Amino acid sequence: MSAILSADDLNDFISPGVACIKPIETLPIKSEDNSNPYEVTTEEKAAAAQPPPPASISLTDCLACSGCVTSAEAVLVSLQSHTEVLSTLDTYKSLRAPWTHNGVNGVVNGYTSNGGTNGVNGNHAEGKLFVASVSPQARASLAAVFNVSEAEAGNMITQLLSGPSGLRAGSQQGSDFTWVIDTNVVREACLVAAADEVANALTPESSNAPSKPGSEGAIDTTPKQPILTSACPGWICYAEKTHPYVLPHLSRLKSPQALTGTLVKSVLSQRYNVSPSQIWHLAIMPCFDKKLEASRGELTSSAWLPNHDSSQDPVRDVDCVITARELLHLASARGIHFSSLPRTPLSSADRTPFPDPKLDAFLFPPSRRKNQDVAAGPSGGYLYHILQTYQARNPGSEISVSRGRNADVVEYSLIRGRETIFKAARFYGFRNIQNLVRRLKPARASRLPGGKTGVSRRPGANGAAVGEGVKEYAYVEVMACPGGCTNGGGQIKVSEVDDVRIAEGLQVPNEDGAVISKPGPKEQKEWLAKVDEAYFSGSDSEYEKELDGDGDQTMQDADTNCHVNGHVEDDVVDGISRSSIKRVLTHWSDITGVDMQKLIYTSYIKVESDVGKKKQSDMERVAGLAVSVGGGW
Structure with a gap:
C-alpha cells in the first residue's frame, strides 16, 4: 500500500484490473455553430471533436477508494514529491x-x-x-x-x-x-494528551456511556477500551476501509x-x-x-x-x-x-x-x-509513556514485559504485588494487525432458532476466548510497518545505501558501475539495527x-x-x-x-466502496433480503 505513493516506484503493474471509483467526467462538446442539436453526428465531425481531458486523481481521492490506481497515460495522479x-x-x-509582537x-x-x-x-x-x-x-x-x-x-x-x-x-x-x-x-504534547485521553476513557463514567449510532469515529466521542494508536496513517486507512468496527477504539489524537x-x-x-x-x-x-x-x-x-x-x-x-x-x-x-x-x-x-x-x-x-529509550520503541513511545504515567501515579508498581508470538507483538503489564493495574500491548506489521482486528470483531449471533451466539473463538491458554484477551488491554500501540517507524517505506533501504554513497562521492563503484553488493533479508535486518542504533x-x-x-x-x-x-x-x-x-x-x-x-483531536470515517467487489445478482440480493426478515424460499 505504501509503495504506490512513491513517484519513483509508480508503474502500470500496481493492482491492474482494479477500477478506480473516481469517474472520468465527459462533458458535452460546445459547438461553435448553430447546428441542430438533434442532428446525427458524422464520423468526420466526431474525429474533429476534442477528446475529454484525462482524469486527475489526487491522494485525497485515494483515501476514498478501497482499491489502487495505476500510472496509465489516461490517468494523471497528483503526488506529493x-x-x-x-x-x-x-x-x-x-x-x-522578523516579528516583535506588541500585544494581541x-x-x-x-x-x-x-x-x-x-x-x-x-x-x-x-x-x-x-x-x-x-x-x-x-x-x-x-x-x-x-x-x-x-x-x-x-x-x-x-x-x-x-x-x-x-x-x-x-x-x-x-x-x-x-x-x-x-x-x-x-x-x-501528543504523549501528554494521549495519557490524558486514556485516563479519561477508562473512567467508569466514560466506559459505561452509551454511544450514539453513526458517531463511532466522531471527534467529540471517547474511544473505547482497548484504545488503539492513531499516529500511523497506513493503519488508519486499513481500519477505515476494511474493519470499520474498530473505529470506536481509535484514539482521536x-x-x-x-x-x-x-x-x-x-x-x-x-x-x-x-x-x-x-x-x-x-x-x-x-x-x-x-x-x-x-x-x-x-x-x-x-x-x-x-x-x-x-x-x-x-x-x-x-x-x-x-x-x-x-x-x-x-x-x-x-x-x-x-x-x-x-x-x-x-x-x-x-x-x-x-x-x-x-x-x-x-x-x-x-x-x-x-529520542526515547530502547524500551519505548522506535515509533513515538506512546504506549511506554502512558505506562510510565500510570506508574508515577502508583508508587511501588513495576512494568512487566513479555514477548508475544513474534518480536513485533509485545505485552506490557503494570503490576504491584499480585495486582495488575494496567495492561497494554504493541502490534507492529500488518500480519499482526490482522490478528488484532480479527479478535476485536464483534460476535454475530446466528439467526436460526437455537443457533450459536457467534462467539466461536479458539480458547486461549487460560481457557478464555482469544478475543477477550485482546479486550483486556487498555491501550494498544499499532504500527503498520514491521519493526516500527524506523523501518518505514520511505526510509533508505540497505540496497540503496551503496548507490547513495557513490552519488555523493563517498564510495567508488565497481568497474561495471554496478552496486557493490546485493544485500538480502539478513543484511536488511542488520541495516535496520543500525538505523535503530x-x-x-x-x-x-x-x-x-x-x-x-x-x-x-x-x-x-x-x-x-x-x-x-x-x-x-x-x-x-x-x-x-x-x-x-x-x-x-x-x-x-x-x-x-x-x-x-x-x-x-480529529475524526475518522467508514469508507464504503464497491471497488474490487463482486456485484450481487438480483437473485442473491432477493435471497439476502429474505434471510434478513426471517423468511425463506
Missing part, C-alpha cells in the same frame, strides 16, 4: 518575518495583527511563508547512511532547507524555509505531523493575520502513508478556522510530505551533495524567532529533546553542545518548561513536564480563540 517542493520554492518568494492587537513590523494587511511586512499573495517539520526516524535513516549522529543529520537537514549553502542558493526566487521544527517537541501543521497555521493565521494559503508546510517523514494523512479532509483549516467559508476550498495543515529518500533527491536536483552540508546548527544570526515567545520556547528549546543513540549532552549563545539565551529566558515560580515541578514523566505542556496547549487555544478539542 520533491519536485513539488522545488516548484513551489521557484514560484513563490519567501515571506520574511498591536502592530507587527509593518502590518496590523488584528486585521488589515493580509501578509507579512506588507507582502500579499506574491509570497509564502515556508515551514518544515522533520521526524527523528528520517534523521536516523540519514545518520546511518552518512555515518553521522542523529543530531548532526538534523543539522544537515536544517542547513539544506534554511542555510546559506542549501536550497536558497539554487532557487529562482531565493526562497528557503523560515523554520525547521523537530517533531520531537510536538510529540511531547492527531499525530505529531498533523499537530505541527495545525499549530503553525492556526497561530500565524489567527493571531498574525497571515492567510493559511500563504503558509506552506513541508513534513519530512519515514513513510509514504504520511502523504495520505496530509491529504485527509479532516486535517484542514475547515476543522479549526472560525467562520470558515464553505464556498472556498480548505487549506491543508500539511501541504507536502517527502521521505528521507526523497530528501536526497531534493538535494541532488539542486546539485547539492547532502554529505557536504555543515553538521553544525544554524547560527543565531540566521535564525528567525517564532513570533509568539512562549511558542518559540516550546518549538525551539535551548537543548533539543533526545542511530535513533536511540542521541543524548542530552550531545544536544546541549549545539547551544551557541545569544538566541539560545533568549529562549532560555522565555522557557517555562519544568519550572513554576522558580520551583521544579513534580509531575515530570520521562523528562516531560505535564503541567508545562498543558500550559502551552492552553496558551495556544487562548491566542487563537479555538477550542482545544478542535486543535488536537
